[in-house]
Amino acid sequence: MKTIDGKQLAANLRAEIAEGVRKLKEEKGVTPGLAVILVGDNPASVSYVTAKEKACVEAGMYSREIRLPGTTSEDELVKLVGDLNSDPAIHGILVQLPVPKHIRDKAVIDAISPEKDVDGFTPVNVGRMLIGEKCFLPCTPHGIIKLIEFAGMDIRGKHAVVIGRSNIVGKPFAALLSRKETNATVTLCHTGTPDISKFTREADIVVVAAGRPNTVTGDMLKPGAVVIDVGVNRIPDATRPKGFRLVGDADFESCSKVAGAITPVPGGVGPMTITMLLWNTLEAARG
Numbered sequence: 001m002k003t004i005d006g007k008q009l010a011a012n013l014r015a016e017i018a019e020g021v022r023k024l025k026e027e028k029g030v031t032p033g034l035a036v037i038l039v040g041d042n043p044a045s046v047s048y049v050t051a052k053e054k055a056c057v058e059a060g061m062y063s064r065e066i067r068l069p070g071t072t073s074e075d076e077l078v079k080l081v082g083d084l085n086s087d088p089a090i091h092g093i094l095v096q097l098p099v100p101k102h103i104r105d106k107a108v109i110d111a112i113s114p115e116k117d118v119d120g121f122t123p124v125n126v127g128r129m130l131i132g133e134k135c136f137l138p139c140t141p142h143g144i145i146k147l148i149e150f151a152g153m154d155i156r157g158k159h160a161v162v163i164g165r166s167n168i169v170g171k172p173f174a175a176l177l178s179r180k181e182t183n184a185t186v187t188l189c190h191t192g193t194p195d196i197s198k199f200t201r202e203a204d205i206v207v208v209a210a211g212r213p214n215t216v217t218g219d220m221l222k223p224g225a226v227v228i229d230v231g232v233n234r235i236p237d238a239t240r241p242k243g244f245r246l247v248g249d250a251d252f253e254s255c256s257k258v259a260g261a262i263t264p265v266p267g268g269v270g271p272m273t274i275t276m277l278l279w280n281t282l283e284a285a286r287g
């Protein structure tokens with residue numbers, strides 16, 4: 001069994017991206033700029049945006065951090081996004097989700113110009129992805145494809161079972177995998193699926209993005225399957241300095257006895273999501 005080292009793959013790709021940034025600065029005088037907006041102080045979101053900003057600066061990019069109080073109105077946020085759409089120093093705009101309940105995700109996402117939508121969340125980019133046009137690919141799904149390839153698996157012709165139908169991971173990932181380039185057969189399971197194990201037992205690739213620990217256990221897997229764990233769950237743990245530890249949606253212990261390869265949490269998918277964000281921001285700056 002192999003643990004898929006997302007940190008290592010992320011480091012390799014980030015070195016390439018940093019080289020791309022250096023060249024773009026030298027040849028065109030352009031520094032890729034990413035605006036990261038966080039509304040409120042959700043602890044997980046604070047930790048994600050801090051990591052995104054740090055990675056951005058390490059790659060030689062310009063990072064504009066915009067942290068707003070949880071009381072910010074939808075109109076204020078939409079207006080800010082509009083200003084960033086016309087700001088030439090900014091090539092990518094990211095609004096960390098979820099936003100507070102009084103703000104509609106849709107209103108904010110729709111406000112982002114598709115040309116600066118480095119998350120790949122706008123309806124225009126989602127539609128382009130679905131029909132195979134050039135677009136910003138959503139970061140987590142794109143990073144997962146890189147991870148599976150890094151684990152040494154040729155995805156073409158394989159059966160992938162995706163668990164979870166979020167707009168950020170499950171749905172776009174299922175769509176990406178079934179495109180001609182990757183050519184996988186995809187089963188999308190969700191909370192309406194009566195017996196997920198019936199499908200996972202047939203799967204060469206299991207991607208779990210359900211937001212619930214122990215959604216996948218070893219007995220649900222075909223021997224040798226590749227397991228990609230997108231979950232990030234905080235479990236109270238008094239022995240840890242922060243009072244919690246992170247676990248994924250797959251039970252690592254039992255899965256690692258059956259799987260051929262598995263991503264750890266942390267250190268699997270997370271670093272790759274951020275890396276693909278940098279990738280998209282560099283692409284956006286290249287124009």
Ligand code: GUN
Nearest residue numbers: 094095096097098119139
């Ligand atoms: N919340 C959880 N994942 C993501 C992501 O990839 N992008 C944004 N903007 N918010 C998120």
